[in-house]
Amino acid sequence: MQRLKDKVAIITGAAGGIGSVTAARFIEEGATVVLTDIDLDHVQSVADKLGPNACAMVLDIGDEQAFKKVIDDTVGRFGKLDILCNNAALTSPETLHSDTDITGIPTDLWTKVLHVNLTGYMFGCRHAIPHMAANGGGTIVNMASGGGQLADASRVAYGVSKAGVISLTQYVATLHAHQKIRCNAIAPGPVITPTFRKVAPELISIIGRHALTPELGEPEDIAALMAFLASSESKYINGQVVTIDGGMSAHHSHVMDLQDHMKKV
């Protein structure tokens, strides 16, 4: 499929599990992709493997001027910006392990998580929108999370930041539809990336028990949804959050326990 033929896209967090696979999918679909990440060496090596339609730029999404420069440089080099995928987030084991609950999380970590995971997405939207509007429109896809829709066992700042991403998405869609800019969010359940395996390998079976699919999702599943939302095939979808979680949120939380109980009686 070439649904993104001649489109120019920026993906943040493109050195990571979901971002790198999404970049590969966009290129497969005909796009030119600027892969950005705070980890330049890693994102450069990902881009090098993707061929001539990929290039890498270093970007800390929490740095507004740096984000503006990456967007301006992309438009300067490729003539336009059609797609922005706000995908980066603080996912390191150190951050996630200290992001506990309201009584336990250090205030500076709370502030940092909200700044990068939410304000950073706003920076991207703020500086992409004028270019998209000037070129007749564009598409923004924001990475939320199931943790932004329902409370989890920890990671309060992460969850609140992702809930904010959902609201940001609705506002951008509502306030910029007249400029032919669409904005949607993706809310994945657990996605088995290298980071996920490193941070929480034991969670794969604990959480996987609640999915209605034989396996938990992989980055390719998210990349496919990203490509659909970035393309004009989804032109009637705007301001929505699309959940992709193997059906985990389709049923009551007690269902698996109840099914186990019913097998016994």
Ligand SMILES: NC(=O)c1ccc[n+]([C@@H]2O[C@H](COP(=O)([O-])OP(=O)(O)OC[C@H]3O[C@@H](n4cnc5c(N)ncnc54)[C@H](O)[C@@H]3O)[C@@H](O)[C@H]2O)c1
């Ligand atoms: N993997 C999952 O289970 C899962 C589930 C729901 C949502 N998500 C979301 O998907 C997105 C991608 O996650 P992933 O699983 O690929 O994680 P990952 O750790 O593999 O990738 C995250 C990337 O973001 C980069 N990054 C971190 N801070 C940054 C900053 N300030 N500026 C720019 N880049 C920065 C990292 O260097 C890394 O390459 C994140 O927004 C995450 O919250 C992931």
